[in-house]
Amino acid sequence: MPLPTLPFDVVVEILSRLPVKILMQLQCVCKSWKSLISDPKFAKKHLRHASQSLVLTVGELDFVVIANPLSSVFTEATTTTIQVDYPVKDKDDSAAIVGSCHGILCLSFCSQPMKVAVVCYPHTLVQGPVSNCRNLVKVHTLGTTSWRTIQDFPPNTLILNESGKFLRGAINWLAYRQRHSSCWVIMSLDLEKEFHREIPQPDYGGINVLSLNIGVLRDCLCIFSNADTFSDVWLMKEYGNKDSWTKLFRLPHTRNLGSWPLVYALYVSNDDQVLFDIEREELVVYNSRDGTFKDPGIQIIDKWMESEVYHESLISPCF
Amino acid sequence: MAEEVSSQMNSLSISETNPSSSATISLVSGDDIVFKVEPTIAKEMETVQSFIDETDGKITTIPLPNISSHDLPYVIEYCEKSIAGKITKEFEAEFVKKLNNEEVKELFLAANYLNIKKLLDFLSQVIADRIANKSVEYVRRYFGIENDFTPEEEAKLREELAWTFTGVDPDDEDEN
Incomplete structure (x- = not known):
């Protein structure tokens, strides 16, 4: 036959x-x-069908990029670290992760004149404010040579470049607004319509919030409100709807994180284990069901390192 | 299973019986072996169900010339588990453990012909896992594909993609 x-x-x-x-x-x-x-x-x-997800870690001074399978982070399995080729030949410039989506990772390099804020849409780059023109937000479409300025971006709003998170076709930034009184806001920029708006924040419940960080967990925007001894993790279940903010859990700090805690959750597993980046110094897995901590087994490669979850894909930015 | 098959062996005859909701459906394999199944099982097989529907349920003997009596019991077993809501990772692992790559392919073709979505999804993943570390030559043979690149074109492509050609298992002759 x-x-x-x-x-x-x-x-x-x-x-x-x-x-x-x-x-x-x-x-x-x-x-x-x-x-x-x-x-x-x-x-x-x-x-x-996203076949493989990795935790990418960039050492900001030592020019090292490593990758660990996301699946092994939450299990007892030994992590196989993959050394990733450093993307630039000229190693006189330290890199920082700007963002990752659709299998594309964006890094920024400090010495270059324009700091690229985030790669979002497969073909779009967005540049946040550079130091001398704080209120300009510009968009660049790959394959073209120009940057468009987003009109009417609210004045006196300082975007934290590294906070840009891509979700539902928009980048979401944490920004500091100085108007009558200063406050933190979440600014959202829809990349297709090039339309911006403010995203309402949760009611933090009377705690003394020292700092905020934003992220994306379970395909929802989330915010980490950091107090002196703990961080609360809030999830916006329906994008843009203030009433849908839900407090997922409280992460106790295991050491003093100072007056400006930097706490960022990279991923939450189906069984509620959360991979946290603490102070850009260490990665920990916190089991929010029983309150225990675990070492994810990711090698410490630098004193200051940034990590991001990366889902591999065939999508190419087609320069 | 072998005893069951022999007891169900009948000569092929398409009989017009008076349909009732509980009447069993006879599935006839390509090598003329009859398998009697409950109507609920037939519902899992879209191709069979639409055949029954088209004839207003009058015909309950369905010839399946593309499916062998080797594959049909596996398909039936999977559908039974599916109806019972008992498809677990353990069941699926056990289900394919005894099948070699050619048998998985035949079963996949059967599931495709019968249009059983769940079984197709599952077997797609099984085949993907099994070919993941195979050579390009093995994949060509497995899928019955003729190489339409010239030797120069292929050599050039392989050179460009050199970074991907690490960790390929040597071909296992038994599975060809």
Whole structure:
């Protein structure tokens, strides 16, 4: 009996479940597979089945990037650290993670004249304010040469560049507003409509908030309100709806984090274990069900290191 | 399972019986073996169900020429578990453990022909896992694909993609 062959449409189903590296290799199978694997529509389908997620850690002074599988962080399994090639040859410039989405990681380098704020949409770069023009927000579409200025961005609003988080087609920043009285606001910029608005914050419940950080957990915007001995994690279940803010849990601090705590949750697992970045110095896994801490087994590569969860994808920024 | 199959062996005859809701459905494999299943099982198989619906339920014997008597019991077993809500990771691991790569492919084709979404999804993942560390040559043979690159084109492509060609298992001749 001749070997049965599989119809092309079901082959697509199988291929969309393979890791990126294998798919790159399988472009050698035949011409139709090569065009399928390089098709942006296939890249989107593949992203939905997101085959592998990694925790990327960048040492800001030692020019090192490492990757650890996200799955091993929450289990007792030994973590296999992958050394990632440092993206620039010229190692006189320290890198910082700006953001990661759709399989694209954006780094910024301090000495370059323009600080790029975030790569969001597959093809869009957004530049936050640079020091001499604090209130300008500019958007750049990859493949073009120009930057557009976002009109009417509220004056006296200082964006924290590194706080930009991509969600629901918009970047969300933490910003400091100096008007009648100074306060923290969450600013959102819709990248398609290039429209900005303020996102309401939760009622922090009378605690003395020393600092705030924002992030994305379970596909929802979240905010970490840091007090002297603990941080509260708030989740906005319905984007833009003030009433949908829910307090997930309280993370106790295990040491004194000073007057300006920097606490950021990178990921929460299905069984409520949370990967935290504390002060850019250490990564810890906090089990919010039983209140225990665990070492995620990620190597300390620098005194000051930034981490981000990265979902691999076939999406290419097509410069 | 073997005893069950032999007791269900009947000569193929498409009989028009008076349908009742509890009547069993006879599925006839490509090699003429009859498998009697409950109507609820047939519902899991979209192709079978639409055949029954088209004939207003009069025909309860369905020929499945593309599916062998080797594969059909597996399909039925999966559908039974699915109806009972008993598809677990453990069951699925056990289910495919005894199948080699060619058998998984045949079962996948059967699930595709019968249009059983859950089984298709599951087997897509099984095949993906099993070919993940195989050579390009193995994948071509497995999918029955002819290489339409010229040797020069392929050599150039392989050079560009050199970074991806690490950790490939040597081909296992038994599975070809």
